[in-house]
Amino acid sequence: MARASATTSARSRLVPLAIALAVVFTFLPIRYSRWLDNFGQLAEVLIGPIAGPLSSFGRTISPASRKPPEPELVQRLQNERDIFETLYNQERNENERLNRIIEQLQRGIALNPRLPVRQLAAPVISTPSNLAGVLTVRAGSRLGVQRNSVAVVDGVQLVGRVTRVGPATCWVLPVTDRAAGSIESQVMLDDAGVGLACLLTPGDDGTLSGPLQDPSERGLPPDVRVEPGMVVRLLDNSGAWPASARMLVVGEVVRVEDDPDQPLRQRVVVRPPLRLDRVSEVTLRIPQAEGDASETGGNSGGNSGGNSGGGQ
Amino acid sequence: MSWIAFAVATWVCFGLETGLRDALRLGTGGVAPSFVVPLLCFISMHASPREVVRAALVLGLVADLTSAQALVPAEYATIVGPHVLAYAVAAQLVLALRGVVISQNPLTLGVLSVPASLVITIVTTALLTIRSFYDPVAIAPSHDLLQGLGTALFSGVSAIALALVLFPMSWAFGFHSRPPARFFSRR
Numbered sequence: 001m002a003r004a005s006a007t008t009s010a011r012s013r014l015v016p017l018a019i020a021l022a023v024v025f026t027f028l029p030i031r032y033s034r035w036l037d038n039f040g041q042l043a044e045v046l047i048g049p050i051a052g053p054l055s056s057f058g059r060t061i062s063p064a065s066r067k068p069p070e071p072e073l074v075q076r077l078q079n080e081r082d083i084f085e086t087l088y089n090q091e092r093n094e095n096e097r098l099n100r101i102i103e104q105l106q107r108g109i110a111l112n113p114r115l116p117v118r119q120l121a122a123p124v125i126s127t128p129s130n131l132a133g134v135l136t137v138r139a140g141s142r143l144g145v146q147r148n149s150v151a152v153v154d155g156v157q158l159v160g161r162v163t164r165v166g167p168a169t170c171w172v173l174p175v176t177d178r179a180a181g182s183i184e185s186q187v188m189l190d191d192a193g194v195g196l197a198c199l200l201t202p203g204d205d206g207t208l209s210g211p212l213q214d215p216s217e218r219g220l221p222p223d224v225r226v227e228p229g230m231v232v233r234l235l236d237n238s239g240a241w242p243a244s245a246r247m248l249v250v251g252e253v254v255r256v257e258d259d260p261d262q263p264l265r266q267r268v269v270v271r272p273p274l275r276l277d278r279v280s281e282v283t284l285r286i287p288q289a290e291g292d293a294s295e296t297g298g299n300s301g302g303n304s305g306g307n308s309g310g311g312q
Numbered sequence: 313m314s315w316i317a318f319a320v321a322t323w324v325c326f327g328l329e330t331g332l333r334d335a336l337r338l339g340t341g342g343v344a345p346s347f348v349v350p351l352l353c354f355i356s357m358h359a360s361p362r363e364v365v366r367a368a369l370v371l372g373l374v375a376d377l378t379s380a381q382a383l384v385p386a387e388y389a390t391i392v393g394p395h396v397l398a399y400a401v402a403a404q405l406v407l408a409l410r411g412v413v414i415s416q417n418p419l420t421l422g423v424l425s426v427p428a429s430l431v432i433t434i435v436t437t438a439l440l441t442i443r444s445f446y447d448p449v450a451i452a453p454s455h456d457l458l459q460g461l462g463t464a465l466f467s468g469v470s471a472i473a474l475a476l477v478l479f480p481m482s483w484a485f486g487f488h489s490r491p492p493a494r495f496f497s498r499r
Contacts, residue, residue: 015362018369019400026393026439030383030447033391040390043377047326054331062335126330134380134388136330164380164388171380171388179382179450278334 041166044126044136048169051126052138059124059280079154082249085191086156089233089247092193097243117244118144120284125169135160135172137282144286145170150245151282158234158248159276161241162284170284174276175250176202182210185250186235187226187268194218196226197235198268200250206276208250209269211259226256232270244285313359314486318367321478321485325351326378336466343462345470346429348375352399353424353471354478356406357415358487364403372399381440382450391443398435402428418475425471426464433460
């Protein structure tokens with residue numbers, strides 16, 4: 001009798017205790033509550049078996065591609081063309097970088113050796129319940145995924161980068177998400193790799209926009225024009241992105257307009273060819289050694305296989 | 313109330329919420345229906361007050377664990393607490409209202425899900441705004457509240473759809489008060 005009464009009393013205290021704990025955790029500073037991320041990842045794993053199939057179904061009825069599908073052969077050839085174009089531009093960019101390294105070496109600055117990347121195809125299983133746009137990808141630290149690894153589709157189309165890694169899953173923040181911040185890009189004027197730099201900021205409608213570099217700053221004639229349809233690639237000389245991500249495709253120019261803040265400059269609006277928050281599979285480009293992700297001068301992308309290929 | 317049925321329903325509703333969120337999202341914003349809030353309202357309409365509070369705490373905890381708070385710069389953290397408290401307050405709202413609504417009508421679930429979802433948005437936004445004073449929490453209160461209003465209205469629609477499944481299944485929850493008598497007659 002007394003035992004039953006004690007159990008009832010303990011149960012009745014459980015709810016106020018849980019609410020008190022919730023209040024404490026609500027206001028606990030993040031530096032003391034980082035360990036809760038592990039429970040978050042555990043919850044993702046538990047919900048994954050049902051969220052994954054539902055997400056696949058959702059992505060089937062609401063696909064990422066904006067264009068009608070092309071025949072398979074044409075699609076494959078286009079992908080190959082894009083890949084080789086990217087490789088060509090990467091090599092050009094690498095060449096320029098090496099030239100800069102030589103200059104820096106001559107000044108006595110030490111630089112990291114060149115490191116390759118590993119490619120890993122992984123399905124997108126869901127998105128966190130309150131975050132529009134962030135992709136949960138079924139590949140985590142067990143498969144070697146690191147924070148700041150780069151996610152692409154179709155071999156060269158930049159999706160975003162990994163912002164959080166769990167044992168079995170990771171989160172990819174698309175470049176079109178407002179939280180991703182600005183990215184340094186380049187509008188490609190020709191196949192030789194000549195382009196104008198632009199600092200693109202994500203908008204609310206899946207586009208990125210930002211001021212365009214003046215042609216005179218690149219030593220180009222002033223009549224050089226940026227047209228809709230021109231390809232925009234990631235430039236990023238600031239080191240915010242891994243070196244292997246350089247020259248990946250950000251999107252296409254959809255509009256060029258006068259910059260309201262700087263009357264003499266133009267502003268470019270760029271849109272990826274597909275909705276980055278609705279892709280069903282991504283290829284993660286993982287730096288094979290530490291150093292590339294935080295890039296202090298350099299590593300470029302040799303594609304060294306691994307589980308290579310998704311979408312290529 | 314059967315806690316096994318509750319666990320299964322929780323698992324399914326969170327699966328629906330995270331799995332179908334992108335497909336059902338309106339435009340490129342964050343307005344998408346909730347499937348968990350209707351479940352909370354359903355339980356709050358029919359279970360005993362003590363069970364309702366416990367269920368709300370569990371649902372809030374899972375909601376906190378499956379969502380993440382954006383930080384500045386682009387980083388994320390799991391914050392436990394805001395949804396737990398918000399779900400508890402929303403459950404109290406439904407408990408207070410359930411005496412004056414027709415609990416047998418599936419439309420009631422849709423109608424109650426709207427204010428419940430709004431309360432959840434207001435409470436979580438308020439708590440995170442307070443937190444943003446000392447933590448690098450990326451929060452835009454006006455935007456989040458406006459988005460929450462859209463989500464609440466959309467959740468009302470999803471709640472009506474969910475009611476068509478939950479009400480006939482209410483026998484599995486073992487509620488003492490029998491909800492579906494008029495619209496879903498038991499044979």
